[in-house]
Amino acid sequence: MTEKSDAHYRIDNLDKSILMALMENARTPYAELAKRFAVSPGTIHVRVEKMKQAGIIEGTHVQVNAKKLGYDVCCFIGIILKSARDYPVALAKLEQLTEVVEAYYTTGHYNVFIKIMTRSIDELQQVLVNKIQVIDEIQSTETLISLQQPINKDVTP
Template sequence: MTQYKMDNLDKSILHALMDNARVPYAELAKKFEVSAGTIHVRVEKMKQANIITGTKVSINEKNLGYDVCCFIGINLKNAKDYPDTIKRLEALEEVVEAYYTTGNYSIFIKVVTRSIDHLQDVLINKIQAIDVIQSTETLISLQNPINRDVTP
């Protein structure tokens, strides 16, 4: 499959949709001085190229009562345990991101909990209870001063 070649209009459309995914195509067409059909075709092409993979609502975790965000580096006893471990971590609602990494850890995860007590429960009774995990290291996030999507 050939890579989709984005032009400035595509980039402008992406920026606008990243700011507000619900903006009408007619409004974008007026802003960028093209037809609504052109906007529709461009968006569909970017969907087909998997540049646009969906839309989602952004939520404020703290306003939902999730006050603790942390990152946990996980070392596995054996690399072959990776697929099963990922399945088990995926089943934990507190695990919101997972990465297979190089360096000090086999897996690096982002965990969001309501409190330090909740985090302790997740660590001891859920994550460290996975028998193929050799060790973990937890880094608690104090702040998230930069949180953005990649710039097209």
Template sequence: MAAHYQIDDLDRKILTALVDNARTPYAELAKLNGVSPATIHVRVEKLRQAGIITGAQITLDPQSLGFDVCCFIGINLKSAKDYGRAIEQLHRLPEVTEAHYTTGHYNIFIKVRTRSIDELHQLLINRIQSIDEIQSTETLISLSSPIQRQISL
């Protein structure tokens, strides 16, 4: 990964377009920006090598797939040294879609998606709170998520 790669206006336009639709053809990006498709290809490759573009992915709508419950769980560990083992076990739970090592009240803050409140209840009791390294949890249920986006350039 290149240290502090400096993006310019063309890079910014390319990134904005690809974040909006990662399947945008290079030829279309080239036409929109008045450059050749080869220039777009070279720029995208440099952005990949710099670690700015880390992949392209399809975004799924969890509710359309039946995952109606979204919540955030603050986790307090028994000891700071338990972090690695706790993360390892949380990583095995497919319902955990994000995990953050945080400052403040919690050691770890996770995002969880389940199909129902009952499924969330079972996940908490049988799988998350049973992890030995976890001292306590606090669950906050999301009622809606009106803002979901990538960073703006």
């Protein structure tokens, strides 16, 4: 498959079914998926490989429970940069912080929106004061503490 055709790969109902099954349990054997969808294991393998080549499937990962690992505080921080040109440098500095688990370049009031996980409010304060607010490219921040995460799901293929 050429790179151009990979970019235009369109998934069908079988691909959607495969994706949904793998999103539920990425360790499901291809043979089991083949039986479930009445196709050969080779068909499953080919479809998965095509979706990987097209960038639809980017990989698999282990999902960990942050609270069970002691990370009790989840918060979101809206960041206003001093200048739009500061974005690459600020992002590189934020990426170095282990507490930053997600970052988004956004429109609206904030230039960057990040998600951080800490073990306590005290640790959150230390991260804010000693790691984030000392980044020269950052003009100001606003912190929103998450009380719970009632919805957590992937997109439906």
